[in-house]
Amino acid sequence: MILGINHVALSVPDLDRAIEFYCGLLGFQPCMRLSWQAGTAESEAAAQITAVQGTAAEVVHLRGQNLLLEVFQFHAGGARPQDPQRPVVDHGITHLCFAVTDVDAEYARLSAAGMRFHSAPTVVGPGVRTVYGRDPFGNVLEFEEAEGRESAIQPPFGV
Secondary structure, eight states, rough: OOOEEEEEEEOOOOOEEEEEEIIIITOOOOEEEEEEEEHHHHHHHHHHHOOOOOOEEEEEEEEESOOHHHHHHHHEEEOOOOOOOOTTTSSSSOEEEEEOHHHHHHHHHHHHHTTTESSOOOOEEEEEEEEEEOOOSSOOOEEEEESSSSOOTTTTTOO
């Protein structure tokens, strides 16, 4: 039985910058940090589960209100940079969505801190306003204020 999502993982070129962004701006808290070198037992275990040989990496788990982010910086293994302008219509994971209580306040706060947004907050349905922006590496983040709509942060029915 699937219980739900455990975590979302990102590969970034600068782990410290990612920690600064996700913790400093979005309020996540680091809860675990580890690393491994190529040619070690840890690298071999990573190769088994990722199908990539010879990796070396640092990884941190960042805990948010209802989300665990696992952020990697690979130092070996052939990581390629992503296009920081990658359109959200390209195949693959298109964005992470964060539930917020006031999308205008978050938009203003994050804009003032230098975060790039695609537009201002927009009404997309009854009681739903949202805005898309990008982290320092080009990953698309959505901030959504929704009233009266099913949300992952609500308790399950009957609870």
